[in-house]
Amino acid sequence: MNSKKHWEAVYGSKSADAVSWYAPHLQTSLRYIQRAAPDRHSRIIDIGGGEATLVDDLLAAGYENLAVLDLSETALAATRLRLGTAAAAVQWLAADVLESDFAPDSLDVWHDRAVFHFLTTDLQRRRYVQQVLKALRVGGHAIVATFGPDGPLQCSGLDVARYAPEQLHGTFGAPFQLMDSTTEIHTTPWGAPQQFTYCFCRMQER
Ligand SMILES: C[S@@+](CC[C@H](N)C(=O)[O-])C[C@H]1O[C@@H](n2cnc3c(N)ncnc32)[C@H](O)[C@@H]1O
Numbered sequence: 001m002n003s004k005k006h007w008e009a010v011y012g013s014k015s016a017d018a019v020s021w022y023a024p025h026l027q028t029s030l031r032y033i034q035r036a037a038p039d040r041h042s043r044i045i046d047i048g049g050g051e052a053t054l055v056d057d058l059l060a061a062g063y064e065n066l067a068v069l070d071l072s073e074t075a076l077a078a079t080r081l082r083l084g085t086a087a088a089a090v091q092w093l094a095a096d097v098l099e100s101d102f103a104p105d106s107l108d109v110w111h112d113r114a115v116f117h118f119l120t121t122d123l124q125r126r127r128y129v130q131q132v133l134k135a136l137r138v139g140g141h142a143i144v145a146t147f148g149p150d151g152p153l154q155c156s157g158l159d160v161a162r163y164a165p166e167q168l169h170g171t172f173g174a175p176f177q178l179m180d181s182t183t184e185i186h187t188t189p190w191g192a193p194q195q196f197t198y199c200f201c202r203m204q205e206r
Contacts, residue, residue: 004096007050007072010156016051016078020155020188021114026054028182029113029143032200033058035180036141040064042108045135047097048115050075051082059086067091069100098127102135110135110142114196116168117146117160129172136203142176144168148183148195168199176201 016022037044040062046054049068058066066089070076073094080087093100097115110132119125132142147155147162154160163171165181182198 004071006156006158007070008074011051011072011074011078016082017189019051020192020194021050021052021186022189023186024053025057026052026113028184028196028198029054029111029145030057030061032141032143032180032198033109033111034061036109036143036200037063039108043067043106044109044111045069045107047110047112049079051078052113054111054113055079055090056083056086059083059089064089067093069093069095069097071096097131098124100131102131104134105137107135108137108140110140110144112143113145114147114155116144117155117162118158120159120161125171132172133175133203133206138203138206140203141179142172142201142203143198144172144201145196145198148197151195151197163197165197165199168197169201172199172201175203175205177204 045067169178180200
């Protein structure tokens with residue numbers, strides 16, 4: 001699996017808007033989060049949030065219980081700096097999603113854009129799904145975005161697995177009800193198209 005060292009090197013050498021996954025706003029993510037969690041007290045985590053502006057937009061939308069988890073302390077520090085005093089309202093977790101000890105039933109929304117696709121073994125994928133099953137409350141929502149079947153084979157120089165919506169949903173399994181999915185084209189800062197798949201699921205049982 002990709003290491004902390006890799007990600008620290010990436011964020012230590014590139015600005016937030018110079019990485020392939022940069023978008024000024026993660027509109028599809030925002031739309032699904034607001035659909036999953038109209039209540040501004042909802043407990044929401046952005047897995048592998050990096051330097052994305054999603055947390056800025058969620059704060060601006062009035063969300064009060066936000067957490068951002070990422071392997072890279074450099075990325076989290078840059079995001080905190082950008083937010084200024086508003087950063088104090090967010091929980092910052094420098095950790096590996098596969099190794100974190102999430103409190104059971106502690107989340108209403110689990111969001112991940114472009115992290116799950118780095119898991120290239122069944123063991124890693126099973127571990128990830130176990131983490132979601134543990135951390136989400138029953139009735140909570142998982143929003144996961146990966147490269148689509150026509151997306152690139154690598155992201156940040158690392159191999160990825162690519163998914164159509166039904167494959168991505170299938171990986172999560174029966175406890176998750178597929179509410180909606182989206183295939184969209186993300187354009188990198190240098191103009192290259194990248195196909196993404198989003199799945200929006202409700203965890204109906206554990
Ligand atoms: C391609 S970037 C996506 C960043 C952000 N989600 C976005 O859409 O702009 C992948 C992010 O996941 C983080 N990451 C990779 N593997 C991770 C892991 N096992 N646990 C936590 N974070 C991880 C990286 O540090 C990086 O910030």
